[in-house]
Amino acid sequence: MRSRRRTLTAAFASLVVVGSLAGCGVTRGDDSRDILMIIPNSPGGGYDLTGRDAVQVLEDDDITGGSITVDNIVGAGGAVAMTELVGKVGDEHTLMTVGLGVVGSTYSFGSQFGLSDATPIAQLMSEPEGILVPGDSPYKTLDDFLEAWKADPGSLAVGGGSSPGGPDHLFPMQLAQTVGIDPNDVNFVTYDGGGPLTSALLGQKIDAGFSGLPEFQGSIDSGELRVLAVSGEERYPDDSPFADAPTLTESDVDLVFLNWRGVLAPPDLSDERTDQLIGYFETMHDTPEWQKVVADNGWTDDFKTGADFGTFIDEQDERVSSTLEELGLL
Numbered sequence: 001m002r003s004r005r006r007t008l009t010a011a012f013a014s015l016v017v018v019g020s021l022a023g024c025g026v027t028r029g030d031d032s033r034d035i036l037m038i039i040p041n042s043p044g045g046g047y048d049l050t051g052r053d054a055v056q057v058l059e060d061d062d063i064t065g066g067s068i069t070v071d072n073i074v075g076a077g078g079a080v081a082m083t084e085l086v087g088k089v090g091d092e093h094t095l096m097t098v099g100l101g102v103v104g105s106t107y108s109f110g111s112q113f114g115l116s117d118a119t120p121i122a123q124l125m126s127e128p129e130g131i132l133v134p135g136d137s138p139y140k141t142l143d144d145f146l147e148a149w150k151a152d153p154g155s156l157a158v159g160g161g162s163s164p165g166g167p168d169h170l171f172p173m174q175l176a177q178t179v180g181i182d183p184n185d186v187n188f189v190t191y192d193g194g195g196p197l198t199s200a201l202l203g204q205k206i207d208a209g210f211s212g213l214p215e216f217q218g219s220i221d222s223g224e225l226r227v228l229a230v231s232g233e234e235r236y237p238d239d240s241p242f243a244d245a246p247t248l249t250e251s252d253v254d255l256v257f258l259n260w261r262g263v264l265a266p267p268d269l270s271d272e273r274t275d276q277l278i279g280y281f282e283t284m285h286d287t288p289e290w291q292k293v294v295a296d297n298g299w300t301d302d303f304k305t306g307a308d309f310g311t312f313i314d315e316q317d318e319r320v321s322s323t324l325e326e327l328g329l330l
Contacts, residue, residue, distance in 0.1 A: 033065045034093060035093050035094070036071060036093060037054075037055050037068055037069070037070050038095065038096040039071065039073070039097055040098065040101075040102055041072065041078060041193035042195050043072055045194040045215060046101075046211070046214075047099060051097035053290075054124065055068045056289075058280060058284055061283075061289065063283050077102070077105030077164075077190070078105045078162075079105040081096060085265075085266055086113040086266065086267060092273045095264070096264050096265075098115055098263070099259065099261035100166060100259050103313075104320050107321060114317060116310070118266060119268075120262075120264060121278055121306070122262055122278060122281040122285075122306075122309060123261075123302055124263065124281070124303065125261055125297075125302055126260040127213075127214070127232075127300060128212075128236075128259070129171045129259055130229070131145070131208055131209075131227065132209040133201070133208050133225070134204055134226075135223045135225060137207070137226065142246065142248070143251060146251075149181065150179060155187070156207045158187065158189070158206060159190070159200055159201075160197065160210045161194045161196065164324075164329060167212075168197075169210075173186060173329070175248070177327065178253060179253060183328070194211055194216065197209050197211055198225075213242050217242075229245060229248050229250075230245045231255065232258065235247055240298045241298075258300075263281065278306050
């Protein structure tokens, strides 16, 4: 286990865990094939979307041979759920959806545990971030927004659905730095997932939001939200609902940024059980149902398992810590 790191806030110990059970099955037993899938933020967010889609395919195709219960554990941007997972040492019936945001939250909230303390199972996908504004925002283009932001960074409130150090925080901070804004001057508001971020945008509590786009599709389709730009190297495919959104590089902003999500299990699992869990997701990955989920959400099929995923997690941990240090936030 790693030593406790410096914190951006001292509030971790006072956070409340909120469990929102959404039963996809029956209560599991220790000797059963039933599984608990922990989601590290509130319903409606990216982890929730990814985790529930995976659970749906696993159950519909009877891949695990048992039922899967989903539990949203909210707090500290995923650090509370991470502590819960690591505490289930040797538990063969628990999984957790994780991603870049949870890596960041373990730094920003000074968690004793990181993703490397758990058992890597599979990375499922990656995706670009988007810049969202209310439908009636005065910022019609990315250039409009950047011009106003650079003129007076503190006067514009921007938000994201992850904690400091997560993708929805790292992206605007790196964007600010790229266009010549001191990240310390950014007026950033943290929300715990895409659901609260949507409410903040629709209520015009913030001027712009930074997050993955699929969880906002309904509001985008209705015109309640607009997408100014996406952070991928290329635009979404022509058949995507976000195909019209330009990339940052099309506006001469030299930045490409990708988020990702995957699945971990508790520490100290047997090799046999680890291989079995990895096998479940390998089978899921190859199903037409999962490939449709990936295509429908505009995700990139970035699939890796076991040791390869563990190496990737170590690289992402270094990516987050070095970025936070570079931005003066750690």
